[in-house]
Amino acid sequence: MTVLLVLILLAVIVGGVVLYLRARRNRTAALGDQSARPGGPVDPLADHQGVTDIRTVRAGDMIDYGDQLYFVRGSLRLKEGGYSWSEHFLDDARGSRLWVSVEEDPDLEVVLWRETADVTEPGGKTMEVGGVTYRREEDGTAAYVSEGTTTLAERGSVEYVDYEGPDGKALSFERFDGSKWEAGLGEAVALPALRVYPAGSDRT
Known part of the structure; x- marks a missing residue:
């Protein structure tokens, strides 16, 4: 009789241990699946690796360049005669005013621009800013169409004067709608x- 009681007691203990281990394993698995549950945090860049064709950029995209991530707030599509190019206004989360211009003339030329208060208007054939000498390259008047957030009208015109400096440096002046x-x-x-992360799922 004593042996039977001992066997019963051992069976109860073993059964309890088995139930405990199963419950613990199920709880661990449930915790591990929390990140996949609907409504949890989502990585906005998880669905694609980005693209390298800057010509596809539009408002809402993100640009990764120079260890900095820029959010594209708006774009200008410009045209002068049969020639067209784009300017995209960026937000770097630090309050700086900057933009990137994209044109094919005929090679693809991409320039990152930052606003400067060191000069206020275009000068003669050469200008010196910050110890760098720039030579006047071209000027003209183009029509623009505004997309997204640019602080400009939906359509208008812009006067521009471009200067070229050494080692890929440039100086540009723009006057929108007579301002x-x-x-x-x-x-x-x-x-x-450079890498572009499109906002929509229709581009890869």
């Missing part, structure tokens, strides 16, 4: 180091 001149200092973008 005051805006100046920007630019540097050529190293395309292999």
Whole structure:
């Protein structure tokens, strides 16, 4: 009789241990699946690896360049005669005013621009800013169409004067719809180091 009681007691203990281990394993599995549950945090860049064709950029996209992530707030599509190009206004989360211009003339030229207060209007054939000498390259008037957030009208015109400097540096002046001149200092973008993350799922 004593042996039977001992066997029964051992069976109860073993059964309890088995039930405990099963419950613990199920609880661990449930915790591990929390990140996949609907309504949890979602990685906005998880569905694609980005693209390298800067010509596809539009408002809502993100640009990764120079260890900095930029959010594209709006775009200008410009046209002068049979020639067209784009300017995209960026937000770097630090309050800086900057943009990237994209044109094919005929090679693809991409320049990152930052607003400067060191000069206020275009000058003669050469200008010196920050110890760098720039030579006047071209000027004209183009029509633009605005997309997204640009602080400009939906359509209008812009006067521009462009200067070229050494080592991919540039100086540009723009005057939108007869307002005051805006100046920007630019540097050529190293395309292999740039990546675009489209906002929509229709581009890869």
